[in-house]
Amino acid sequence: MATLGSQEKGVLGPGSVSAAFQSLVNRSIAALETINFVGQQDDYSTYLEMNRLRLRGLDSIETVLKNRSHWFFQLRSSFLDQDQLFKFDLSRLDRYILLPIDYGWVNNRDCYFISHYWRSASHPDPDGTDLRMFQQDLVSDTLWSYVWVDWTCAPQVDGDGRRTPLEQHYFEKMLQCMQMLVRDCAFEWRFPAWEPRAWILYEVAENALSHYSCTVTEDNRLFLCHVKEMVRFGVHSVLNKYKYRCTNASDMDLVTGKLEMLVILAKIFPKDFALRRTLLDYLNKPGSTVSGDWVGG
Incomplete structure (x- = not known):
């Protein structure tokens, strides 16, 4: 092609x-x-x-x-x-x-x-x-x-x-x-082989913790295990234990914050996936789209 x-x-x-x-x-x-x-x-x-x-x-x-x-x-x-x-x-x-x-x-x-x-x-x-x-x-x-x-x-x-x-x-x-x-x-x-990539961990976690079930394959199995481990022991513990990183180091705080939010809601509402999704959609949706909120350089 x-x-x-x-x-x-x-x-x-x-x-x-x-x-x-x-x-x-x-x-x-x-x-x-x-x-x-x-x-x-x-x-x-x-x-x-x-x-x-x-x-x-x-x-x-x-x-x-x-x-x-x-x-x-x-x-x-x-x-x-x-x-x-x-x-x-x-x-x-x-x-x-x-x-x-x-x-x-x-x-x-x-x-x-x-x-x-x-x-x-x-x-x-x-x-x-x-x-x-x-x-x-x-x-x-x-x-x-x-x-x-x-x-x-x-x-x-x-x-x-x-x-x-x-x-x-x-x-x-x-x-x-x-x-x-x-x-x-x-x-x-x-995922060609497991590597401690924080963005991938976040994407797998977002998908897994927002649905009643998810498909497990050889290339996502470790990420899913680490998601479960985060819910039990905390985000920072898992990130440090497996040395997760971002290609752009400055992204690490952002990814960590996203994971913390997922884990907090999973603990508060362990079985109510619909409510978690509703809350996350509300939090993640862009706010005002008024054009005046952008200041160009």
């Missing part, structure tokens, strides 16, 4: 940004109308119309980043046709749809969350090794339509290790509420 090149259909050229953005909006509205909504069915018509209006009210990709009210999801066809994970790229809006960051739209029939190791700081999967395994796993499942991969669906740093101020604004909020993705999407993973 050929990787989409810079001259193929859908690439933005001078003067084509508004057309590509309008196509993204139209595609996203169409997705809302066919998605398996899992919220309150009595409110479906109201929510659908409200979110149609929100999408139609977006006038640029900058507004999407500023408002921080929508996820970028990669289309199934784009995911399955690539040879290497695409880096987040706003000049290729044809790869994406937008889904509301709100309960009910992202669901485990239409959407997958990809949990994976980063093999290098410059690219998580430079040889496409993990991607090929994901594609083999998912190609036979004909029900899903969208996938969320951090490298593809969240703004990444450039060669100088920076994002634009607006991309950083969006990225920081997505980092705060990505728990909703892990809980609500179908969970796909491939």
Whole structure:
């Protein structure tokens, strides 16, 4: 399969940004109308119309980043046709749809969350090794339509290790509420061999502690054992015992905080998964999307 090149259909050229953005909006509205909504069915018509209006009210990709009210999801066809994970790229809006960051739209029939190791700081999967395994796993499942991969669906740093101020604004909020993705999407993973990776431990914990059951495989077994151990003995004890770390050391406090919240709720409400999910959705959902709360540099 050929990787989409810079001259193929859908690439933005001078003067084509508004057309590509309008196509993204139209595609996203169409997705809302066919998605398996899992919220309150009595409110479906109201929510659908409200979110149609929100999408139609977006006038640029900058507004999407500023408002921080929508996820970028990669289309199934784009995911399955690539040879290497695409880096987040706003000049290729044809790869994406937008889904509301709100309960009910992202669901485990239409959407997958990809949990994976980063093999290098410059690219998580430079040889496409993990991607090929994901594609083999998912190609036979004909029900899903969208996938969320951090490298593809969240703004990444450039060669100088920076994002634009607006991309950083969006990225920081997505980092705060990505728990909703892990809980609500179908969970796909491939871990080559166990390593003490804190982000992976968090993603496995979020998935396991938010559902009544989870699949155990050889590559996630140790992570699940450590999740159980955290609930019994505490987060810091397990992180220190197994020397968990983040590729970006500065992420460690954030990951630790996310794990602490999961463990606290698991102890307070050990059998009430629905209540835990409701509380976490409330805590993780972005607050005000008023554009005035962003101050650019």
